[in-house]
Amino acid sequence: MTIPQQAAQSRRRPSLMTVLKLFIPSALGILIFFVPVTIGERTTILLDHMVTGARTLLGDFSGFYALALIVAGAVYPLAKGYWNRSLTERIFTLLKLAGVAAALMAMTGWGPGFLHEPDMLPFLFERLVIPVGLIVPIGAVFLALLISYGLLELIGVLVQPVMRPIWRTPGRSAIDAVASFVGSYSIGLLITNRVYQAGQYSAREAAIIATGFSTVSATFMIIVARTLDLMSVWNLYFWLTLLITFIVTAITVRLPPLRGMDNSKSDGEPESIPGKRLSTAWHTGLAVAEKAPSLPRSVSINVREGLVMAISILPSIMSVGLLGLLLAKYTPLFEWLGWLFYPFVAIWGLDDAAALSQAAASGLAEMFLPALLMAEADFVARFAAGVVSVSGVLFFSASIPCILSTSIPLSVGRIVVIWFIRVALSLLLAVPAGYLALAVSGG
Secondary structure, three states: OOHHHHHHHHHOOOOHHHHHHHHHHHHHHHHHHHOEEEEOOEEEEHHHHHHHHHHHHHOOHHHHHHHHHHHHHHHHHHHHOOOOOOHHHHHHHHHHHHHHHHHHHHHHOOOOHHHHOOOOHHHHHHHHHHHHHHHHHHHHHHHHHHHOOOHHHHHHHHOHHHHHHHHOOOOOHHHHHHHHHHOOHHHHHHHHHHHHHOOOOOHHHHHHHHHHOOOOOHHHHHHHHHHOOOHHHHHHHHHHHHHHHHHHHHHHOOOOOOOOOOOOOOOOOOOOOOOOHHHHHHHHHHHHHHHOOOHHHHHHHHHHHHHHHHHHHHHHHHHHHHHHHHHHHHOOHHHHHHOOOHHHHHOOOOOOHHHHHHHHHHOOOOOOHHHHHOOOOOHHHHHHHHHHHHHOOOOOOOHHHHHHOOOOOOOHHHHHHHHHHHHHHHHHHHHHHHHHHHHHHOO
C-alpha cells in the first residue's frame, strides 16, 4: 500500500466488521500459537496440546497415519512429473522412496538389528516423524488465523526499526521467528514460504528467515535441556540460546552466501511516515483484513499447503535422518569435520574442546545428536552443546529437507556453508555463555 492510499484510508472510518475481522482471527491465532496453557499437568501452547491429543486419539494408528503420509510424499513427485526436473529433485525422489522402506522397517521391525536400536529408526519415527506429521497439518488449519487477516502486516510495520537494520528482513518476519520458537520450524517455514510466494519476501529475505529464524521449538528445547541436565538453569539456557541464535543470524546475513542473494520483491512492506508508525501499522492491518478471503477459504488453502509440506518432509526425515545417524555412529566423518570447529572452542581453554567440536559437527545430521553425545560432559560443555543444537538451525534429518521442499532458492551447498558459519559463530559465543550460566547459577 502506498502512502497516499494509507492517508486516504486513514480519513475513512473503518467499519466495525473490518475491525472485528482484523482482531478476532488474529487474537485466536495468538492464543493457539503463542499462549502457554496448562491442561492436566502439562503446560504448553494449545497447538501442542492439540497435537498430543490427536496422537493420543490415534493411538497405535498414528504410525499408520505417518506411513500413509510418507508413501504419499514418495509418490507425489512421480505423480506430478517433476521428479526429474533437476539433479536435486532426482536425488530427493530416490531418498523419499528409501524413506518409505525405512518407515516400513520402523513399523514392522523388519531389517538389520542395528537399525532398530533405540537411537536409530525408533527415535526417528516416534520422536520426529509422527510429531511433525501431526503438527504441520494441524498447525496449517489455524495458520490462516495468524497470517491472513492483517496481524502479520500490522506487526511488520511496528517492528521495522528493529528487524530491518539488524537482520535485514521486513518487520513481518518477527512473526516467523516467534512461530518457530513457540510452534516448530516447520510452521515457521510454512509461513515463510507462503509470504515468499506472495511476493512479500525477496529471495534473500526468505533465505535469511529460513536459515536464521526457523529453528526448533521451545518445547523441543526442553527435551534438549532435560537430556543435558540443564533444567535447573532453564531460564538462563532458554534466553541465552535465543540471544545467541539471533546474534549469529545478524552476523550471517552480512556474509556470503546470504549477502549476495537476490533482494527484489513485488509487494514489500509500506514505509511509515515519520512519527506516524502506529497509524500506518493500524491502517495497513485494516486494509489486509478488509480484502482477506473468508475463513473457510483461507483454512482450505493453508491445509492443502500444510499437507503438501508434510508429505514432502516426512520421507526425507526417514531416509536422510537415518543416513546421518548411521554416519555419526559408525563412521569418523563427524569426528573429522569437528576438527574444523576446534579453534572456535579451544580459544576458551575448555577441557572438552575436541569432544564438543565433534558433537557440534554431528548436528548437521540431526540437531539432537550434540545433546546425546555430550550428556555426560562438564557443565559448560553441556550448556554449549545445548545452545549449538538450537542455534545451528540447519540439520539433514528435518529442517534442511523442509527448506528444500519450499520455493525458497537455496541449494544444499549453500545451506551447508550457512550451517558451518552458524555453528562456528555459535560455539564462539556458547562457551562463554556456559561460563556465565555456571557463575550465575553458583555452580
